[in-house]
Amino acid sequence: MPLQNDFYTPEGQGAYELISIGRFELEEGGVIEDLRLAVATYGTLNEDKSNAICIPTWFSGTHATWEQVYIGSGRALDPDKYFIAVINQIGNGLSTSPHNTEDPSIAMSKFPHVRIGDDVRAQEQLLREHFGIERLALVVGGSMGAQQTYEWAVRFPDKVLRAAPIAGTAQNLPHDFLYTQTLMDAITSDPAWNGGEYAANTDVAAGLRRHADIWAVMGLTTDFWKTEFWRDIPPLVEGLGWETFEEFQQNFTALIFGMMDPNALLSMGWKWQRGDVARNTNGDLAAALGSITAKTFVMPIEQDMFFPPRDCIPEQEMIPGAELRMLHSIAGHFGLFGFEPSYTAEVDAALSDLLAIEV
């Protein structure tokens, strides 16, 4: 029986539709008999279906942040012009996930390993079968969404006209693998995690807290904390604000990660660690990235501590015609949450330029 977790409801995340694409065979050998993807769409698909944008989600993320921070009338991601589909990644708590599946053969600890390539294949199938979309004006995603964006561009070159990977790499690197492992170990070391068989996500509160605390160190920068930038961030929950950095950690990072499902985070973490477009080209990263035909803007965040520009730029240089559009946020990787108008303005400018390029 699925576990109840209100964080993942439409009330918690904003409206979405659960769309089944049926039986789905995973690259690692597992099968999801009834794969349901949680999709939130904005705008209207035009007649020739040429105005579709696909947005895959990041680790622990959902469509909510895209809706709240990135999509809007007059913005680059303009629902008045485009049909924008934010597709929640498999295992993120909204799409088929360990805690929400009604199939006992894949519930909780039995959930099969999922790959970035699985997500992209499932998204392609869904867009084609459900919406009749054969080409995408743009794929854009942040962090693990960037991993999926790169995978889209490599795997479906004829379908992706433009690609904008933000704050992520096409091939995961060892440091990032080790970092993600510390996040996962923080959860699995909690005895209440119990090998994945807990009764409620809140049972694993201690592990989720440690997981969140590591995020607070790597997702947010020394300058974010030093300048007390958090004073400018509105509370997540009314009345639950912060006067000290410890309170911000408690009522922001720990609060939000504490609402999530441990097995969902672990499923995504395993996937994140192994993102690698070179799996499509027998390990040859240059061949994989060299095959991209989408017009690509590579968009790292300058202050990012685990997807730093120095890891993104060498990939950009392997993609024909790709351009670097550096983003800036004092928050580092968590700049993705759009704390600063200057950051969202940079994103909008880059995506507007990219969408204006004829391809």
Next chain:
Amino acid sequence: MPLQNDFYTPEGQGAYELISIGRFELEEGGVIEDLRLAVATYGTLNEDKSNAICIPTWFSGTHATWEQVYIGSGRALDPDKYFIAVINQIGNGLSTSPHNTEDPSIAMSKFPHVRIGDDVRAQEQLLREHFGIERLALVVGGSMGAQQTYEWAVRFPDKVLRAAPIAGTAQNLPHDFLYTQTLMDAITSDPAWNGGEYAANTDVAAGLRRHADIWAVMGLTTDFWKTEFWRDIPPLVEGLGWETFEEFQQNFTALIFGMMDPNALLSMGWKWQRGDVARNTNGDLAAALGSITAKTFVMPIEQDMFFPPRDCIPEQEMIPGAELRMLHSIAGHFGLFGFEPSYTAEVDAALSDLLAIEV
């Protein structure tokens, strides 16, 4: 009864002398009835006692790395010219520490909180009473050793002629506090830690492993891992090398931290989090640093992820006449281990220049 831990023996760390300075009252209110400091000295004190150098140690560190990497004939820290005393910090496993004290009132979980200021007062007392040293040609230390170096310069301006804080700050910053907390939580979340009352450090292997794994992410940089720099590092234990980054993590970071005492690491971690020279000036950092009369070279490591130059430079600018000498290591903070001849050459050049300045 003290716990046996061979890591902290002279066989494990190189020769040192345990020197008692008697009853010692701590800033937080605790008392160590018989405070013993583990001191390793190199060279000979000259007649007018003007050639003394004091080196305080870093988190988890001992005199061993200083002996192996930094001190040598013909080097800046030359035992042919100087009398060099490396004084292991309180609680580091060699000096009086939770696991090695014979006083049951402060053993293990009962060990009192120790401050950076306690270490510096104890070191000053030891050098004065035991060696008759009233002035230091140089205080130099890395990381928590830099914290102590700054404390020396602020607290004993008449005694410190020159100061060289490497890869550390005078006032600990929130990000660093949170980072250190993740290290400590990795240990205390291990049920075998048992509130500090374990029978052997190896009981806490799982927590020590997680602690080490977080170090591998923050102590070493993305570039260190990406370039496989670890291939050039000799094994810690003969025959226990590495062919993959996971094996390096296993046989280097996890191996060495796994030998240490959990309570020692926690004692140092608590101290590290609260390092702050402004405690001497009612919270006024500019006043504290402005009072320094030592000729000071501030020496951050450019790639350091938790004591980055952007946190060190503002402090340097508050110290009268202080100069910035940037160090470089692909390893980031763990560049302190001296993996690269270029790094040790930079340190030697800076310290030679500093020691050559007449003060």
